[in-house]
Structures are given as C-alpha cells and as structure tokens.
Amino acid sequence: xxxxxxxxxxxxxxxGLLCPVRTASNGYRWYGRRELLRLQRILxxxxxxxxxxxxxxxxxxxxxxxxxxxxxxxDLVAHRDRLEEIIATVDRTIADxxxxxxxxxxxxxxxxxxxxxxxxxxxxxxxxxxxxxxxASADAVTGRWTREEHEQAAAQGRRLLRRLSDARSSGTAxxxxxxxxxxxxxxxxxxxxxxxxxxxxxALADLVTGNPDQxxxxxxxxxxxxxxxxxAIRAYAxxxxxxxxxxxxx
Amino acid sequence: xxxxxxxxxxxxxxxGLLCPVRTASNGYRWYGRRELLRLQRILxxxxxxxxxxxxxxxxxxxxxxxxxxxxxxxDLVAHRDRLEEIIATVDRTIADxxxxxxxxxxxxxxxxxxxxxxxxxxxxxxxxxxxxxxxASADAVTGRWTREEHEQAAAQGRRLLRRLSDARSSGTAxxxxxxxxxxxxxxxxxxxxxxxxxxxxxALADLVTGNPDQxxxxxxxxxxxxxxxxxAIRAYAxxxxxxxxxxxxx
DNA sequence: CTGGACCTTCTCGTTACGTCAACTTCTAGC
DNA sequence: GCTAGAAGTTGACGTAACGAGAAGGTCCAG
Numbered sequence: 001x002x003x004x005x006x007x008x009x010x011x012x013x014x015x016g017l018l019c020p021v022r023t024a025s026n027g028y029r030w031y032g033r034r035e036l037l038r039l040q041r042i043l044x045x046x047x048x049x050x051x052x053x054x055x056x057x058x059x060x061x062x063x064x065x066x067x068x069x070x071x072x073x074x075d076l077v078a079h080r081d082r083l084e085e086i087i088a089t090v091d092r093t094i095a096d097x098x099x100x101x102x103x104x105x106x107x108x109x110x111x112x113x114x115x116x117x118x119x120x121x122x123x124x125x126x127x128x129x130x131x132x133x134x135x136a137s138a139d140a141v142t143g144r145w146t147r148e149e150h151e152q153a154a155a156q157g158r159r160l161l162r163r164l165s166d167a168r169s170s171g172t173a174x175x176x177x178x179x180x181x182x183x184x185x186x187x188x189x190x191x192x193x194x195x196x197x198x199x200x201x202x203a204l205a206d207l208v209t210g211n212p213d214q215x216x217x218x219x220x221x222x223x224x225x226x227x228x229x230x231x232a233i234r235a236y237a238x239x240x241x242x243x244x245x246x247x248x249x250x
Numbered sequence: 251x252x253x254x255x256x257x258x259x260x261x262x263x264x265x266g267l268l269c270p271v272r273t274a275s276n277g278y279r280w281y282g283r284r285e286l287l288r289l290q291r292i293l294x295x296x297x298x299x300x301x302x303x304x305x306x307x308x309x310x311x312x313x314x315x316x317x318x319x320x321x322x323x324x325d326l327v328a329h330r331d332r333l334e335e336i337i338a339t340v341d342r343t344i345a346d347x348x349x350x351x352x353x354x355x356x357x358x359x360x361x362x363x364x365x366x367x368x369x370x371x372x373x374x375x376x377x378x379x380x381x382x383x384x385x386a387s388a389d390a391v392t393g394r395w396t397r398e399e400h401e402q403a404a405a406q407g408r409r410l411l412r413r414l415s416d417a418r419s420s421g422t423a424x425x426x427x428x429x430x431x432x433x434x435x436x437x438x439x440x441x442x443x444x445x446x447x448x449x450x451x452x453a454l455a456d457l458v459t460g461n462p463d464q465x466x467x468x469x470x471x472x473x474x475x476x477x478x479x480x481x482a483i484r485a486y487a488x489x490x491x492x493x494x495x496x497x498x499x500x
Numbered sequence: 501c502t503g504g505a506c507c508t509t510c511t512c513g514t515t516a517c518g519t520c521a522a523c524t525t526c527t528a529g530c
Numbered sequence: 531g532c533t534a535g536a537a538g539t540t541g542a543c544g545t546a547a548c549g550a551g552a553a554g555g556t557c558c559a560g
Contacts, residue, residue, distance in 0.1 A: 005548085006506085006507075008548065011548055026507080026555075026556060027507070029507090048340055049336050066344060069340060069344055083326055086298055090322065091323070093298070097316050141492065156431060166327045166331075169324075170331070177406070187438070192490065255517085256539090260540090261516065261517055276538080277524085277525090277540080278539080302516070502559105503560095504557105507554100507557090508553100511551090512551090515546100518543105519542105519543085521541090523539075524540100525536100525537080527534105527536080527537100528534095529533090530533090
C-alpha cells in the first residue's frame with residue numbers, strides 16, 4: 001500500500017518507530033488504521049530529511065513538533081550553506097585546473113580592456129550611436145571601484161552564470177519562476193553599469209548570442225548557455241519588466 | 251603534523267588510499283615526503299566532499315580529474331537543489347502548523363486590503379504627498395496580475411525574507427557581499443511596484459522598522475529581522491546604488 | 501500434492517572513521 | 531636495569547537507514 005519494502009517495515013519495527021498492532025503466532029505483522037496514519041506522518045517527516053530517531057521523538061512526545069522542525073530547518077540551512085561554499089570552491093578549482101581563471105577574473109561584467117571598445121562599437125552598430133554613450137555612465141560607477149570590488153563583481157557575475165547554467169542543464173525552462181528570480185540579479189548586474197529599461201534589456205538578448213566576445217565569455221562557463229540565456233533575458237523583460245515586444249519580430 | 255588521527259591514517263592504509271612508504275617489523279608505519287604530498291591532495295579533495303574511493307581513483311588514475319570534479323559538482327548542485335526544496339517545504343509546514351499562512355499569503359509585497367491604505371497614508375506623512383502617488387503605478391502593474399501571480403509574488407517575497415533571516419541568524423553582516431546579493435532581489439521586488447531610486451530606497455529603511463504593519467509582517471517571519479533589514483537596505487542603497495547619505499542624519 | 505507468492509529471521513555490506521579493549525614498543529628518569 | 535607513561539599496534543563494535551541474499555516457514559490456487 002505505502003510502497004515501502006517489507007524490510008523497511010521490519011526495520012521500523014526493530015527500532016520501535018512503527019510497531020504492528022499485533023504479531024501473529026506465525027510471525028506475520030499486522031497493521032491497523034492507526035498504524036497507517038502514523039506511517040503517513042512518518043513518511044512526511046522522512047521526506048523532509050528528518051532522521052528516524054527524531055521522527056520517533058516528535059511523534060511520541062508530541063511536545064512541540066514545531067520547535068523540532070525549526071531546529072531541523074536550521075540544520076538544513078547550515079548544510080545548504082556549506083554546500084554553496086563547497087560548490088564555489090570546486091568552481092574555483094576547476095577554473096584553476098583548466099587555466100581559465102585570469103580571463104574571466106579581469107573582465108567580466110566590467111570589461112576593462114580592448115574588448116570593451118569592441119563591445120561599444122557593436123552596441124552602437126546595433127542600437128544606434130546614443131546607446132554607446134551609456135558606457136560613460138558605467139565608467140562613472142566602475143571608475144570608483146577598487147581592485148577588490150572589481151574582482152568581487154566579476155566573481156558574482158560568474159557565480160550567477162553558473163547558477164543559470166545549473167538551471168539550464170537540469171532542464172528548467174528559461175521562463176520559469178525560479179529562473180526569473182535569478183534573472184533579477186542579472187538585470188541588476190546590467191543596470192549597475194547601464195541604465196537599461198525594459199526595451200534595452202530585451203534587446204541585450206541579441207548581444208549574448210550575437211556579440212562574439214560576450215558569447216565566448218559565456219560559453220566558457222557553459223557552451224550551451226548563450227541561446228538559453230537570451231531566452232531568459234527576453235522572458236524577464238516581458239514577464240517582470242512589462243516589456244511588450246513589437247509584432248513581426250522587430 | 252596533518253592533524254589527522256592515527257586511526258584515520260590506518261583506515262587510509264586499509265583501503266589503500268594512502269599507504270606508508272614502509273612498515274617496520276614492529277608494525278610502525280613510516281611516511282615520506284611523497285606520502286605527505288599525496289595526503290595534501292587527499293585532504294583537499296576530501297574538503298570538497300569527494301568520497302574517498304573517488305579520491306583514490308582520481309589520484310591514481312590521474313586521468314581527467316577535471317571531469318571527475320565536474321561530475322562531483324553536478325552531484326553537489328543536485329543535493330543543494332533538493333535541500334532548497336526541502337527547506338521550502340519545511341517552511342510551508344511550519345507556517346501551516348502555526349496558522350500564519352493566510353496572513354502573509356494575501357498581502358505581502360502587494361498588500362491588497364485596508365492595510366494598504368494605512369501604508370499609503372504613512373508614506374505620505376513621511377515623505378510628502380507625491381510619494382503616495384506611486385501607488386497608482388504599482389496598481390497598474392499588480393492590477394493585471396492573476397491570483398496565481400499574486401501568490402507567487404507573495405511566496406517569493408517570503409522566501410527572500412527567510413533567506414535574509416538565515417543570513418542574520420548565522421551572524422552575517424547586513425553589508426556583506428552575500429547579503430547585498432540577496433538585497434538585489436529585494437530592491438527589484440520593491441521596484442516592481444514602485445519606481446524607487448537610490449534615495450527613495452534608502453528612505454524605505456525607516457518604514458521597515460517604523461511602520462507597524464510592515465514591521466509586524468516581517469517580525470512574523472523573524473522577530474529580530476526588521477532593524478537588521480533596515481541596515482541592509484541602507485547598505486544596498488549606498489554600496490550598490492551609489493546613494494550618498496546627507497550629513498547630520500537627514 | 502505441488503508450484504509460486506509471500507512472509508519470517510539472520511547476516512553482511514554500505515561511509516568514514518570514533519571508540520573502546522588488550523597488547524607491544526619506545527623513551528625518559530631514577 | 532626497572533618502571534611509568536606516551537605512543538604505537540591489531541582487532542572488533544557502532545554509527546543511519548536500509549538493500550541484498552540465504553535459508554526456511556506459510557498460504558493459496560490448481
């Protein structure tokens with residue numbers, strides 16, 4: 001009925017978590033309605049990752065299961081945070097081993113070198129001369145950054161792209177709620193350097209796949225990311241910024 | 251030297267992960283420089299959560315440790331994502347058990363009921379009559395939301411506050427990089443309803459502690475959060491939006 | 501009577517060691 | 531040379547939550 005193996009039920013009997021209402025002379029275990037209800041609660045808590053011993057104490061003592069859940073939640077959060085750190089370290093290690101650290105370290109969102117001029121020319125060619133002027137306002141912001149702040153911004157940008165890559169590779173749609181939440185950070189990252197409104201941000205999607213340097217930088221992190229990211233940018237512009245795309249693909 | 255117990259070294263010897271360069275007739279294990287180097291690599295990978303068996307294969311085969319790391323990373327990410335889901339479920343359960351679901355469900359960022367008018371009057375009293383007019387633009391946005399979108403926005407807002415609460419309770423400073431990253435989402439959540447510039451967002455910090463309804467709503471999630479969140483808002487306005495506070499506490 | 505499905509108990513294996521217990525070896529001090 | 535203590539050794543058991551398999555008993559349909 002429950003999908004559990006008999007072995008599991010026997011284990012629960014052994015540790016006293018769920019005992020049969022009676023055990024026949026032939027050794028067969030018989031369970032009643034009450035045991036089924038208890039089992040449901042066990043399965044629910046087990047789903048949440050609560051250890052069996054604690055489940056037993058919660059169900060038996062019944063004294064403040066909420067407090068126990070809160071403690072359990074704190075454990076989960078600590079565990080998740082540790083995983084976040086480890087993932088970041090693994091990322092740095094992989095970047096080190098593949099020797100791609102310096103490239104993205106220096107010029108991510110900010111792009112300080114010659115590539116930046118290329119990007120500006122590309123933007124002006126695509127969206128008109130006025131668009132390129134925003135680079136001045138970006139410089140006004142980044143010009144006051146320290147080296148440390150530059151690197152933090154770059155690291156943050158890479159972390160974001162990796163999380164988006166995680167979402168893509170796990171089959172999440174670029175217009176799903178979870179991805180749009182992540183894209184909030186992306187939009188803000190862009191806006192930090194460039195006062196992009198909904199239309200400008202929507203147009204930026206073309207750069208991600210069309211501009212060779214931008215595309216290469218993103219492909220370094222995930223070769224399949226650029227078109228997916230472009231979709232996510234457009235979805236964010238429409239769904240969260242209220243952009244209304246022109247008909248006919250303008 | 252390494253801080254490991256002898257038991258651990260013996261275990262590594264047993265499973266063939268790190269064998270002594272020679273074992274004396276009295277049974278003592280002797281390690282050399284090479285073993286120390288190998289141990290360093292073992293400890294590093296162990297720190298990343300790689301299982302010992304896999305560490306052995308990576309170090310011995312030496313064939314494409316990067317690919318192994320990438321696979322390991324995928325496991326970590328999957329694990330983290332599962333934890334995220336579980337944490338969200340635990341949160342919903344706790345909210346259910348404490349019966350606080352409806353309250354925040356209906357009026358989070360959006361505030362649809364009578365409280366909303368109170369908030370508007372409070373804002374106009376604090377920042378002048380013009381400030382309250384932005385409610386109209388917010389209504390233009392939220393007015394087109396479906397019930398489902400309303401609830402999604404509310405859920406997203408609560409999730410954000412919980413993550414901020416996690417950061418606070420783990421002793422993270424409100425102006426740390428990690429928190430400012432989270433605050434990006436907060437700023438966007440506010441901006442979705444209200445075209446707040448750096449100064450307006452900075453001023454919003456007072457509402458979080460000063461407006462009774464806002465404060466109560468946040469305290470429901472974490473009683474200690476409001477002042478900390480106010481600090482985080484101000485830090486974000488200054489550090490990420492370039493707001494320059496007036497001297498003398500204006 | 502028989503085959504097959506289903507139940508039982510018992511035991512080992514999984515991870516990465518901690519924690520005894522019982523014993524030997526080395527070293528410093530008298 | 532004797533001895534106390536520190537440090538090493540080899541087992542063996544315990545951890546969480548069962549899975550897998552062996553060896554055997556029970557039930558039911560044909």
